[in-house]
Amino acid sequence: MLGVVDEVLASLSLGLGLEEHVLKDALGGEGLELLLKINYYPPCPRPDLALGVVAHTDMSAITMLVPNEVPGLQVFKDDHWFDTKYIPNAIVVHIGDQIEILSNGKYKSVLHRTTVNKEKVRMSWPVFCSPPAEMVVGPLHQLVSDESPAKYKTKKYKDYEYCKINKLPQ
Numbered sequence: 819m820l821g822v823v824d825e826v827l828a829s830l831s832l833g834l835g836l837e838e839h840v841l842k843d844a845l846g847g848e849g850l851e852l853l854l855k856i857n858y859y860p861p862c863p864r865p866d867l868a869l870g871v872v873a874h875t876d877m878s879a880i881t882m883l884v885p886n887e888v889p890g891l892q893v894f895k896d897d898h899w900f901d902t903k904y905i906p907n908a909i910v911v912h913i914g915d916q917i918e919i920l921s922n923g924k925y926k927s928v929l930h931r932t933t934v935n936k937e938k939v940r941m942s943w944p945v946f947c948s949p950p951a952e953m954v955v956g957p958l959h960q961l962v963s964d965e966s967p968a969k970y971k972t973k974k975y976k977d978y979e980y981c982k983i984n985k986l987p988q
């Protein structure tokens with residue numbers, strides 16, 4: 819998983835016109851933290867009335883997710899919810915809030931939600947990759963200028979997390 823995270827962060831750095839180590843360094847380098855969550859969505863008699871998880875963005879930098887074969891993950895784009903296709907052995911990669919912030923909005927944290935299934939159990943195993951709690955995260959200085967001012971505050975990740983969990987303004 820660490821190897822895949824390194825490659826994704828390197829590609830995302832290059833995509834910003836920066837050297838490939840920049841995003842990983844800004845996320846704490848080897849201090850980057852990986853947290854595995856296991857989601858279990860039991861069958862639901864009224865999938866039309868319920869959601870598995872409500873619409874949200876992940877506060878992580880990136881999330882690497884493996885689902886079981888029961889569809890349910892939806893992403894929001896151009897005013898519509900799109901079903902994601904289940905691809906055996908594929909890992910779903912979400913851009914999270916910390917990459918949106920570091921890139922000063924060039925990359926967007928993906929709004930997503932999950933539906934539930936009438937007959938089948940759905941499961942997913944996301945790994946949230948986040949900076950250490952004390953790491954100060956803000957728009958990368960290379961991406962901020964008079965023409966392109968910072969769109970986000972610079973703050974410790976633990977303070978970002980506190981506001982997100984308690985639904986406070988950032």
Ligand SMILES: O=C(O)CCC(=O)C(=O)O
Pocket residue numbers: 855857871876883885890891930931932941942944
């Ligand atoms: O179950 C899924 O596919 C997504 C779960 C999710 O978005 C989350 O746990 O943050």
Ligand SMILES: [Fe+2]
Pocket residue numbers: 874875876930
């Ligand atoms: Fe999520």
